[in-house]
Amino acid sequence: MAWKPTEIPDQTGRTFVITGANGGLGAITTEVLAANGATVVMACRNAEKAKAVADAIPGDVRVAELDLSDLASVRKFADAQGEFDVLINNAGLMNVPFSRTKDGFETQWGVDHLAHFALTGLLLDRITDRVVTLASIAHRQTPKLWVDDLNYEHRRYQRNLAYAQAKLSNLMFARELQRRLTEAGSDKRSYAVHPGVAATDLFSRTETPIDKIIKPFVALVGHAPRKAVHSTLFAATMPDADPQVYWGPRRFFETQGPVAAAPSSRLSKKQDLWKRLWEESERFTGITYKF
Numbered sequence: 001m002a003w004k005p006t007e008i009p010d011q012t013g014r015t016f017v018i019t020g021a022n023g024g025l026g027a028i029t030t031e032v033l034a035a036n037g038a039t040v041v042m043a044c045r046n047a048e049k050a051k052a053v054a055d056a057i058p059g060d061v062r063v064a065e066l067d068l069s070d071l072a073s074v075r076k077f078a079d080a081q082g083e084f085d086v087l088i089n090n091a092g093l094m095n096v097p098f099s100r101t102k103d104g105f106e107t108q109w110g111v112d113h114l115a116h117f118a119l120t121g122l123l124l125d126r127i128t129d130r131v132v133t134l135a136s137i138a139h140r141q142t143p144k145l146w147v148d149d150l151n152y153e154h155r156r157y158q159r160n161l162a163y164a165q166a167k168l169s170n171l172m173f174a175r176e177l178q179r180r181l182t183e184a185g186s187d188k189r190s191y192a193v194h195p196g197v198a199a200t201d202l203f204s205r206t207e208t209p210i211d212k213i214i215k216p217f218v219a220l221v222g223h224a225p226r227k228a229v230h231s232t233l234f235a236a237t238m239p240d241a242d243p244q245v246y247w248g249p250r251r252f253f254e255t256q257g258p259v260a261a262a263p264s265s266r267l268s269k270k271q272d273l274w275k276r277l278w279e280e281s282e283r284f285t286g287i288t289y290k291f
Helices: 024-035 047-055 071-079 107-126 137-141 159-183 214-221 230-237 271-285
Strands: 015-019 039-044 061-065 084-089 127-134 189-193
Touching: 015 024, 015 107, 024 039, 024 047, 024 230, 039 047, 047 061, 061 071, 071 107, 084 107, 084 230, 107 127, 107 159, 107 271, 127 159, 127 230, 137 159, 159 189, 159 271, 189 230
Parallel strands: 015 039, 015 084, 039 061, 084 127, 127 189
Antiparallel strands: none
């Protein structure tokens, strides 16, 4: 039988921090967790928009400002947090035009990966249970990880490859974090998940004419957003979820279906690249993890 959110254990007394929770999959994840008794902190750039979403969700839902395009904001947010159970690295940008964050990082890699790398490192001593990081089937679209030019200083920018690099980085980061936690003898866990494909606003921010037509097409090939959050909810709440498994749907080229052990690219399994990416992420962010 396929796993369903009705199997989530009572989350009363547990606190979750979710980035980018003011819309799309993050808002649905917040709603389901709160309905199961959890306290949820919505960590969002637009606090006003997030508050409107939070006010419409029954339960203990709070809002905190977090701008992932600014490491100063990441540090400020982290400094304000006490102990909590689960961090869900959910926020992301996809296929946007070339730009750089306030710290000079290529925006997709900077927001989707580097900011979450920094946030997790700054909060790790206060996370009591686990970290869940959302990757994507798009990680397969890049033929390599340009570890000597991750920040697009010398390459021509291709928005789809930049997104693929960011999502590959999310997947590698989650796996390397779990490897390091295990090596350190920690009981904390790190999960990589992917949601398949769902028609959310993520598909309408490319600033091209395709923004007006893409969501209906995506809705045809993918599955509903309420199903797309299942892999995140499974990894975030189930006590026996295996952190060595990449959780996500497998049907129809991994775009839809129930939560399962999902395949990933051969490139994503190269542990030497996990280590190189980690080292480069430390260098760019100035964040060194303490296990």
